[in-house]
Amino acid sequence: MRTNIDSISKPALRRMPHYLNYLYEKKNDGVTHISSTVIAEELDLNPVKVRKDLARTGVIGKPKTGFDVDELILNITELLGYNNSHEAVLVGVGQLGRALLSYKGFASYGLNIVVAFDTDESICNRKINGKKVFHLSKIKELVSRLKIRIGVITVPAKNAQDICDLLIESGVLAIWNFAPVHLKVPDNILVQNENMAASLAILSQHLKEKR
Amino acid sequence: MRTNIDSISKPALRRMPHYLNYLYEKKNDGVTHISSTVIAEELDLNPVKVRKDLARTGVIGKPKTGFDVDELILNITELLGYNNSHEAVLVGVGQLGRALLSYKGFASYGLNIVVAFDTDESICNRKINGKKVFHLSKIKELVSRLKIRIGVITVPAKNAQDICDLLIESGVLAIWNFAPVHLKVPDNILVQNENMAASLAILSQHLKEKR
DNA sequence: TAGATTGTTAATCGATTAACAATC
DNA sequence: TAGATTGTTAATCGATTAACAATC
Helix, strand or coil: CCCCCCCCCHHHHHHHHHHHHHHHHHHHCCCCEECHHHHHHHCCCCHHHHHHHHHCCCCCCECCCEEEHHHHHHHHHHHCCCCCCEEEEEECCCHHHHHHHHCHHHHHHCEEEEEEEECCCCCCCCEECCEEEEEHHHHHHHHHHHCCCEEEECCCHHHHHHHHHHHHHHCCCEEEECCCCCCCCCCCCEEEECCHHHHHHHHHHHHHHHC | CCCCCCCCCHHHHHHHHHHHHHHHHHHHCCCCEECHHHHHHHCCCCHHHHHHHHHHCCCCCECCCEEEHHHHHHHHHHHCCCCCCEEEEEECCCHHHHHHHHCCHHHHHCEEEEEEEECCCCCCCCEECCEEEEEHHHHHHHHHHHCCCEEEECCCHHHHHHHHHHHHHHCCCEEEECCCCCCCCCCCCEEEECCHHHHHHHHHHHHHHHC
């Protein structure tokens, strides 16, 4: 693997979508230029942090003027890969799986779930939000033929590792995992855990500190 | 507010649910004692980190033996507040809102969404997973009467700040925000953002580094 | 010009990891 | 006992923030 010397830090990367949302809002209001100071204030961030993040997008700010909004939008969109859409498959068409399949918003994040899989025959061969649900037995064939690189796991915890293995075997390189289990994967595969329990832990802790 | 000198760190707190899942698995396999070394290995963590985290639960390990599984489960459950369930309201009964309302798993995380709100009359006064949907105009009355402290926001981005203000006005102390906007709140209110776009950014970056 | 704002270097902070003595 | 494992202190690391010169 390439060492990627100036790879962007994970926290910085996670902030990028926030900047993008904010910049779209501003653009909508007719704003053409904006300073890191203002962005920092409105998003509750440190201004130096914002400047360093924006530097990572390649946009150069002008003293007194700030940054060109359109340029920032363009470069962050590029940085986040929202242009070249990624196709993905989803496994596990339960409540959550259905919700994700139906969600229209992913398109603007460069994610396109093209097909889904489940073992429940009664769901198979139906369409949800225009996306066909196949029987799990078809997964290897379809994923490799369509050259899919992202797998979304929305199966129960106990099945998640098996599905994960299956996805990797089929050629998937990145996994978005909604099951509350730690998945074992080879070094070159990325697992991004969507961690509702962790979020709730923080909420709960906050309330505990209240009284 | 109390200064809370030995408040647990956020990263450590986020790891707790992972330990808990893992420990339940082990308990299920009949394991009664487990070492930090083994946990670390299986969850891809540093063993010292695990020991420090476990120390925070108050459980004392025994050299050569490790930690008592049941004791850990008990203390982490307590630490995460999974016992004393928190009641919550949800605002915005769209696809995502419905999925969250229908999800049975939150109960075991100590979260109990008791009612939902929407402005769409055609959804109001119906029930989803046994939870009644009320018109938004009822929110203040209900939240304060039921003494709800958590609000879940699943409305479109453009309405999120208004809903947030409304929730806080009604007495909510913590907000779980699924809308892709930065919410402005007073210091004493916690916002926990559930940040799908950020997760996707990391996935996308990984794939970009691939080729 | 004066002053706001940028971009960069240095200091700080918090979390992780390494080293190691204590203990069962 | 010997050796695995704990718990703690010290070193490292990465990210954030402070300080400040450069610039429009």
